[in-house]
Amino acid sequence: MAVTSVVLLTLVAVPLSALVLTVLRASSDAIVRAATDPRTLAACALSFGASAAAAFLCAPLGLAVAWSLARWDFPGRRVLDALIDIPFALPTSVSGIALTALCAPTGWVGACFVPLGIDLAFTRVGIVIALLFTGLPFVVRTVQPVIEDLPRDVEEAAASLGASPAQAFRRVLLPSVLPALMTGTTLAFARSLGEYGSVVFIAGNMPMRTEVAPLRVLAHLENYDYVSAAVVAVEMLVASAGLLLAVNLVQRRLVHRGTSNA
Amino acid sequence: MAHRTRERPRGPVAWAVLGVSVVTVAALLLLPLVVVFVEAFREGPARWVSAVSSPDTVSALKLTGLVLALVVPFHLVFGVAAAWLLTRYDFPGKGIVLTLVDLPFAVSPVVSGLLFVLLFGARGFFGPWLIDHGIRIVYAVPGIVLATLFVTLPFVTRELVPLLDAQGREEEEAAASLGAGAMHILFRVTLPRIKWGVLYGGVLCAARAAGEFGAVSVVSGQLRGETVTLPLHVEVRYDEYAFVDAFAVATLLAFSGLATLGFKAWLEERARRAMRTTGESG
Numbered sequence: 001m002a003v004t005s006v007v008l009l010t011l012v013a014v015p016l017s018a019l020v021l022t023v024l025r026a027s028s029d030a031i032v033r034a035a036t037d038p039r040t041l042a043a044c045a046l047s048f049g050a051s052a053a054a055a056f057l058c059a060p061l062g063l064a065v066a067w068s069l070a071r072w073d074f075p076g077r078r079v080l081d082a083l084i085d086i087p088f089a090l091p092t093s094v095s096g097i098a099l100t101a102l103c104a105p106t107g108w109v110g111a112c113f114v115p116l117g118i119d120l121a122f123t124r125v126g127i128v129i130a131l132l133f134t135g136l137p138f139v140v141r142t143v144q145p146v147i148e149d150l151p152r153d154v155e156e157a158a159a160s161l162g163a164s165p166a167q168a169f170r171r172v173l174l175p176s177v178l179p180a181l182m183t184g185t186t187l188a189f190a191r192s193l194g195e196y197g198s199v200v201f202i203a204g205n206m207p208m209r210t211e212v213a214p215l216r217v218l219a220h221l222e223n224y225d226y227v228s229a230a231v232v233a234v235e236m237l238v239a240s241a242g243l244l245l246a247v248n249l250v251q252r253r254l255v256h257r258g259t260s261n262a
Numbered sequence: 263m264a265h266r267t268r269e270r271p272r273g274p275v276a277w278a279v280l281g282v283s284v285v286t287v288a289a290l291l292l293l294p295l296v297v298v299f300v301e302a303f304r305e306g307p308a309r310w311v312s313a314v315s316s317p318d319t320v321s322a323l324k325l326t327g328l329v330l331a332l333v334v335p336f337h338l339v340f341g342v343a344a345a346w347l348l349t350r351y352d353f354p355g356k357g358i359v360l361t362l363v364d365l366p367f368a369v370s371p372v373v374s375g376l377l378f379v380l381l382f383g384a385r386g387f388f389g390p391w392l393i394d395h396g397i398r399i400v401y402a403v404p405g406i407v408l409a410t411l412f413v414t415l416p417f418v419t420r421e422l423v424p425l426l427d428a429q430g431r432e433e434e435e436a437a438a439s440l441g442a443g444a445m446h447i448l449f450r451v452t453l454p455r456i457k458w459g460v461l462y463g464g465v466l467c468a469a470r471a472a473g474e475f476g477a478v479s480v481v482s483g484q485l486r487g488e489t490v491t492l493p494l495h496v497e498v499r500y501d502e503y504a505f506v507d508a509f510a511v512a513t514l515l516a517f518s519g520l521a522t523l524g525f526k527a528w529l530e531e532r533a534r535r536a537m538r539t540t541g542e543s544g
Contacts, residue, residue, distance in 0.1 A: 004344045004359070011412055012362045015377035022380050061286050068283040072276065072344055073268035080284065082527060086291045089519030091473030091493040092371075094512040097500050098294035101301055101509075108293065165275070194370020196476040197493075201500070214372035218480065219374065226385050227298055233373040240368065 022066025022230040032230035035235065038208050040216050044235055047213040050124060051192035055129035059185045061132075062139025063177070069140070070147035086141050087133055099130050100201040122204030127212065130198045135188030139260045142184030146177055179251050186247040298516050301509035313510035314357050321487045322511070325403070326472055329491065332472045341418025342456075348419070348450070350434075356421050357411040363542035366415045375480025401483030407412060408489065409477040409503050415468045421463030425456050435437050469522040 023031065034040065062091045069081050087095060103110045103120035110120045122125050150173065158168040159164075196214040213236055220229035313319065316333050344363060348356065359413055366374060380386050380398035390400060399405045433455075437447045453460070475493040481490045490498060492515055502506035 003340065004347045007340050007360045008344075010358065011408075011415060012365055015381055015412065016365070016379040019373075019377055021387070061282070065281050065283040065286060066273075068280045071268060072271045072280060074271065074280065080287055082523060083287050083291050085523050085526070086295055086519075089523045090295070090471065091475050091496070091515050091519070093300060093475040093493045093496045093500075094519075095294055095471075097496060097505075097508055097512060098298045098301075101297050102504075103295055108297065109289070129290075129295050133294065136286070136290060166474045180323065189451075194373065196370065214370055214476070215371050217376055221379060221383075221480065224383075226380055226383065229376055229449055229512075230380060233337075233370075233376050236370055236373060240370075244368075 001169070002004050009060040019230055019233060022226055023234055026230075030227050031168050031231055034220075034225075034231035036062055037228070039211070039236075040213075040228075040232055041217045042208045043211045043213045044211075044232075044239070046124065046127070046209075046211065047193055047236075048239065050127045050131055050212070051189050051195075053128050053191050054135050055126070055185050055189040056130055057183060058135040058139045058188050062136055062184060062188075063143060063181055064170065066140045066143040066147055070144050084137050087198075092134075092195070093201075095133060096130070096198045096201035099126075099133060099198060102189070103129060103202060122200050122206075122212060126202040127199055128209065131192040131195060132204050134198055135192055138187040138191060139181070139184035142187065143177060143180045146180040150176060166228060178253055182247055182251055182254075185209055190243055193243075295516060298509055298512050301505065302513045303353060304509075305506050309506060310510045310513070313507040316507070317338035318487060318490070318498075319492075319495060319507075319511055321492050322492045323514070325406070325490065326492045328403070329407055329410050329470055330447050330471055332407050333414055334464055334468050336411065337414055337418050337467050338460060340415075341422055341463055341467075342448075342460065344419045345422035345426050346452070348423055350431065363416055363419050366413050371413060371474065371476025372480055374412050375477040377412070378405055378481050400481050401485065402489060405481035406478050406489060408427070409481045410471050410474050413474050413477050414470050417467035417470065418460065419464070421459050422456055424453075425459040429455060454457065458529060462526070463520060465525055465529075469519065472518060 065080075065084070069077065069084075092097075100121055101107050103113050103126050105111065105119065105121070107121070113120055116131060118125070120129060154172055156170055158172045159165075163171065194214055196212070199212055200215065203215075205215060213232060216232045217229045217236075220226075220232065273276055302313075305478070317380060348359060348363075362440070378443060379400050381388055382392060383389050384393065384400075386400070397409070433451050434447050435453045442450070473493055474491075478491055479494055479497070482491070482494055483496060484490055484494060486498070492511060496508050496511050496515070500507075
């Protein structure tokens with residue numbers, strides 16, 4: 001009991017209150033200036049936008065992968081299953097330089113897009129690719145067990161009542177998978193908002209254009225501007241907490257509607 | 263529980279979904295791993311050996327080893343204590359404890375590092391006092407250890423809480439009624455039954471501790487040969503345009519990541535088999 005409380009206090013509670021205190025002790029001028037700094041606003045908007053784009057791409061792709069792994073038997077299924085955890089297993093600096101090498105104009109993937117006139121690395125597209133990489137396993141690993149546990153008789157009942165496979169999927173299967181899909185997508189989104197390592201290499205980090213929010217924290221720290229760094233950190237924390245809260249509310253309503261329909 | 267057997271995909275829609283899945287995983291997740299090895303060996307194995315045996319790489323390897331040696335045992339003890347507390351006692355503020363344990367997962371790595379700079383940095387709360395006493399925490403090894411302790415906090419506890427919850431207290435109560443002390447119960451009754459969970463949580467914790475980049479890069483100060491861990495060394499060499507070196511160091515981390523995945527798969531398979539046998543006998 002004592003051990004746990006002391007560790008949690010010194011390791012989590014005290015550092016966190018340092019963040020709150022830093023902001024509280026600062027003059028309101030300094031806070032407003034840090035919070036409305038155009039470079040910071042652009043970075044926060046980019047982090048939010050790129051994370052949203054990656055999350056919306058992750059949802060259908062993750063659902064397809066989770067569905068394939070949970071439902072079908074095919075050669076290499078277990079290998080595919082094991083590969084999903086690669087982003088969890090690689091340090092973010094390693095995935096960062098690897099994705100950059102792939103997407104650079106001379107890289108295996110980047111070279112394919114050069115004739116189309118599309119640059120992947122050092123653009124916002126590259127940022128979204130990196131966030132797709134870190135986000136996909138969250139969606140797959142949240143949705144996969146739910147699909148595995150779906151009772152088969154429901155589908156059979158739908159089919160015997162004359163539903164086409166597409167109808168059965170849309171009306172019967174998708175609603176039961178939807179809460180997990182939302183949870184997984186939100187986890188990916190929240191993780192993307194604060195993602196640093198896998199993004200900095202591919203982003204190019206141009207002020208106002210490809211600079212993400214965590215980089216602003218580091219830039220302020222380099223100038224020993226602790227207040228501004230803390231303000232950006234609080235903005236990031238509020239954004240991800242708000243996101244998690246919003247999804248929780250929507251989800252509760254979804255579950256509620258599901259039970260009242262039944 | 264409905265026991266579902268997997269079937270072969272049937273129809274064009276099924277094949278299309280499967281195709282999209284395979285292409286997604288191969289292009290997005292597998293290719294980056296492959297490219298690490300290709301780039302690392304671009305100039306031959308001798309070049310790789312010289313890159314991973316350079317003094318800077320060796321010192322980074324040593325620092326990462328030191329961080330692991332401090333962080334993992336700490337969290338094994340703390341994780342068991344916290345999970346024990348959360349599952350065996352009722353007390354006001356349990357929700358707060360759970361939130362605090364989970365919190366590091368919800369915080370950006372960069373913000374995690376920032377917290378310790380705000381506390382111990384030159385202009386932080388304890389900064390002036392530390393400078394007066396000649397103690398360095400941030401931009402030194404203690405800061406790296408603290409930041410790593412923070413980001414790896416949830417792993418062991420999170421693994422053990424559901425295990426201990428599922429197990430119930432009957433055996434422990436039986437041992438207690440026979441006069442066993444708390445320590446005796448912990449080591450003789452509880453720990454033997456959760457040892458695989460402890461191991462699993464410890465492995466996940468070690469993998470993250472060895473690979474943490476964001477939080478550590480904030481508190482490290484990148485002093486060559488002093489505060490550069492392996493993941494940071496990858497960045498240092500990359501920023502110096504020594505790409506082959508960067509990827510060679512990255513292969514070391516990729517290897518340990520793959521070993522972790524393999525070990526994790528082995529433990530999960532073991533658990534699944536154990537569950538199947540108890541399911542049949544029960």
